[in-house]
Amino acid sequence: MYRYSEFDTAFLAERNAQFRAQVARRIAGNLTEDEFKPLRLMNGLYLQLHAYMLRVAIPYGTLDSAKMRKLAEIADRWDNGYGHFTTRQNIQYNWPELRDVPDMLDALAEVGMHAIQTSGNTIRNVTADHFAGAAADEIADPRPVAELLRQWSTDHPEFQFMPRKFKIAITGAPNDRAVTRAHDIGIRMVERDGQRGYEIIVGGGLGRTPMIGKVINDFLPEADLLPYLEAIVSVWNQIGRRDNKYKARIKITVHENGIDEIRRLVDARFEETRKTFSGVDQQMLREIEAQFAAPAFVQKSEAPFKDAYHTDPVFRSWADTNLTAHRTSGYKIVSISLKKHGETPGDATSDQMRLMADLAEEYAHDELRISHEQNVILPHVHVADLPALHARLKAAGLATANIGLISDIIACPGMDYCALATARSIPIAQEIATAFDDLKREHDIGQLKIKISGCINACGHHHVGHIGILGLDRAGVENYQITLGGDHTENAKVGDRVGPGFSAAEIVPAVERIVDTYLDLRASADEPFIDTYKRTGIDPFKAALYPDTRVAAE
């Protein structure tokens, strides 16, 4: 894990002191809200429906126990005893008071964390595969590169006032768990002829105009990464539209100019930017890589796991659902579900955070990850330790066996918290999870990703959900539109809209009809929803959702 250098520490101390003074001037009446707002946003502080909200970056979703404990302490001291993990691997505190925020930022700095560039028209927190450094299918750990990008983009003088925000995601595995094709820049680590390089994807994004990113460079040599990314952002910073907020993102720039023209412009700019990089960046990358060395994995008997697996059905169910293959023999990646049925997706209490920190320290080589799917990952757990780990998770309400299932729902904060929302999303997620849990159907239904957004900005990634739900305000009433067949993986696809939306009361029965239709249509119990959908297309689902329309048409 990256350890802050003296430079990092000094930079953060200076920034926090600046913000403390800005808050004091605001409270004293020396700054108007119009003057203060851009300053607070640069430091991650929003004003939401009911309170301020502090969004803290968790770079590439990686934490250790000390950081997680600090997040818990902040929740207790200055917030409401919990935090909300987001689809950008951040944590949000929903109830801070303005006067306390500088102290919260200082507390974060004690463990090398900050809220810088979690808002505003800047390069945001770089996200990464949440199984990075552990996954069996990985070419290389993307986190050192993500850390290099964090250092490069933080306070980058050219990129502080861009046309809009800019999001970068990176994966080191061919199976894309970082949704790279729905980011402004997606980076996939690839190998060609024994050489490592990067496939660079540009112009993806969800929101009002969903676009799947396009490959601008299919094999960028490792050493060229920073100058090439600088060229992309620089070209967009110049030609990206500033006349219309809704057309400002790079996806529109790519769409309007064409990927070939953007590639030409970037290549031309790259000729300039590469001259300004002396190779120090690669030297720094080597130093960062050394800090991400794999932990000292151990070999021990797997008997405790096998015994528990055969004797404890609750453990077996959890093990079958919440574990993923690790690259080291004897180890598994553990996904801790923050989606207990009926609870708020992504919320963890301070006690739960402390427990997860303890478990990471005791069983997982002191590493934790936050997934964009709003769960917590213990990336390196020996199977022998899984029964004990499971027992402690269970006692804390953290052993829900539903990873990848219908109740493992991504939901944005929606109108329960967010000032931009047009409808609620969390209660819809709660109702869907509870409805399917009551009937104990979700293990039979199998892999099915529901993603819910409470407005068109799509923080809940609804476009790439197998079932996507978008909450809107239709003439003063909440209305939920459904899309089907979206895909967030390397086969990324924007879902197809089925038709008119449903009221808050009708949306859960509508999801049930979709699921019933899938169960009727699937070729076998092994055919997941998304494969059935690809095979049958949208028509049978439309017929199930709008039976009256079909009758009328006939």
Place this chain on the structure above:
Amino acid sequence: MPKAFTPKVVTANHLLKGDVVYQTATGWTRRLAEAEVLTDEADADLRLIEASQQVDVIVGAYLADVTVENGIPKPAHFRETFRATGPGNYAHGKQVELH
């Protein structure tokens, strides 16, 4: 024909605490039921201007539609209902103590 003016209240967020506040005849309250109901358009515009000038007390003042039952203002739109009652996922937050 211009749209008929409907009753409104002035609402905002508190500068220090961030929570929802409503304007009364003499100051601010956290309870919508205690808010000053504005039934005259010119009066409402004036009260909003007065509120917006209190930059050291509140942030982002605006006029919100209400319906009035027995003299008590109620939210006219579901967004204002959530602002008045707090998050709907479970009872918590600053509004809990108000209800």
